Amino acid sequence: MAFNPQVFKKVLERKLVAPGQVVFREGERANAAYIILRGAVQISNRNSAGQQVFLRELVEGEMFGELALMTPDSTRTATVESKEGCELVVVSPDKLRERLEAADPILRYWITSLSERVLDLSKRVRAQGPAPKKD
Secondary structure, eight states: OOOOHHHHHHHSEEEEEOTTOEEEOTTSBOOOEEEEEESEEEEEEEOTTSOEEEEEEEETTOEESTHHHHSTTOBOSSEEEESSOEEEEEEOHHHHHHHHHHSOHHHHHHHHHHHHHHHHHHHHHHHHOSOOOOO
16 A cells, blocks of 8 residues: 555644654653654664664654554653654544544454564563674
């Protein structure tokens, strides 16, 4: 299925983010997920030495912060910053819950199961720490 920004613009709140502006910081309480309508963001977090490490860049059509919607009272595991300015769709936990409740029960089960697996995997990866460097 191709990304269609018009679908999201009609039903959810939008947010404009200036170049270099932080969308959220690692450690903050999570309260929404975001879908990029236009622009790009950079994701980073602190390593065990306390240094900010670039993880990846996300562009139009990609989502971030989604784990926050699946874990009540969670905190952000990374910092997200607008690269060149961007337009985002804001997805609140209430909006997601409303959409899931309206979805087909099989689809709802599928999404919930996959989300739980991603959360479990994320927790296990964080508990392991960074992979050893190869020579």
